Amino acid sequence: MLIRKKAHARAGLVGNPSDGYFGKTISFIIRNFGAEVTLFESPELTIEPNERDHSVFGSIEALARDVRQHGYYGGIRLLKASVKRFFEHCVKHNLPLHGRNFTLRYSSNIPPQVGMAGSSAIITACWRALIEFYQVEIPKHLLPSLVLSVENDELCIPAGLQDRVIQGYEGVVFMDFNRAHVEKLGYGIYEELDPALLPNVYVAYTTKLSEGTEVFHNDIRGRWNRGERDIVSAMYQWANLAQRVRDMLVAGRGHEIGPLLNENFDLRRRLYKISQGNIDMVEAARDCGASAKFTGSGGAIVGTYEDDSMFEKMKAALEPLSVAVIKPQVL
CATH class of the missing domain: 3.30.70.890 (GHMP kinase, C-terminal domain)
Structure with missing residues (x-):
């Protein structure tokens, strides 16, 4: 079994950064760029490093250049945190998981560090792969909140729901993060708009x-x-x-x-x-x-x-x- 799942870059058209503060935004997907996660069954659970995760450099200048471009962390922490959060969600909601193991690898051509949601794309693609591998059902309107929990709760990365919503829904989406709605249900009010x-x-x-x-x-x-x-x-x-x-x-x-x-x-x-x-x-x-x-x-x-x-x-x-x-x- 070989599973390949993608999530694309996004642009916040208007309203950002209010999405993290119970506001409203409109966002659209950018299919020109994306992250892909590949999952296949293996004897042990393995997360393979990408070129962004390496720790060997040709010079001190090369190390500094790599950190400026990719930060101090690659994508492994995103995948590890996603798998942990996925497991905990399934246990909490009594979603049965089979006992087979898997290997994860990822790639991305989303320009790094320029506000096009490269990290959440990797996480979203990972969740899609895990959902298919374990054959569990997670409603589309809940997935963005779960992806956000990986960043906010597991990795302490400050972020809002906008990126995760548009990467989950794709197309063009108007998002209303009404405070009472979000605090009661854990997600906002999402309206898909015609890209035309x-x-x-x-x-x-x-x-x-x-x-x-x-x-x-x-x-x-x-x-x-x-x-x-x-x-x-x-x-x-x-x-x-x-x-x-x-x-x-x-x-x-x-x-x-x-x-x-x-x-x-x-x-x-x-x-x-x-x-x-x-x-x-x-x-x-x-x-x-x-x-x-x-x-x-x-x-x-x-x-x-x-x-x-x-x-x-x-x-x-x-x-x-x-x-x-x-x-x-x-x-």
Whole structure:
């Protein structure tokens, strides 16, 4: 038995980072990039290392470069934590597990450390493989919360539900993380939208090294927990932007959402310390007439553009900044 399961990169179109704070977001999948987990039966349970997990380097410079690109941890911890959490979930809910062992290996071409949800893609693909191997049923609306628990509870990585929802549902999803709903049921209210409702959208990402999400979110979480007025108010504003964009898309007014995406980033810029490289990327895209905001936590942007002429203009403007521009494959 050979099982191969994938999960793709994603872009937070609008509303982020309110997903981790009982807000609302819209996200879409990026099929251009993905993580794949392979599972096959074996005598012992084995998790094979990927090139990101190695500990032998050609020089001290090579070690430093590897850490800047991939962080201090590869994917093994993600798989180990996923298997542990999967087992505990099955035991808790009396889901029978056979006694056969397996080997896991993973690969990913999702650009690292640029806010396109590479870690949660590996975890989601792992859960899909385990579900098939053990032939258990886990409802689609519950899987994102289980994936999030791997990061939040097992690995103490701060994150919200958005990435795990879109990687579980795929396509385009409007997410309402209503606090009463989430705290009572453990998941939000998820509405799948027709990808055809999207206007022309692009994704651009730096090919240089970037700070990871784990560092980026820490201070905002603390300020929100302390009830700082500016942060609490911003989460409501981001949620409202997501609701307005959702309503415009459903009404066939997708070509009008660009200013709201810009507003999403401008609010973030007032509250977060953002590196000059990220600001330059956003401003270069806007100078071409496109809208621009972060796909996640920095290193990649998403926005709308009018036509192919504007898209090519953006590519020419961003290439000198070591930024690649793509048309995301949503379907």
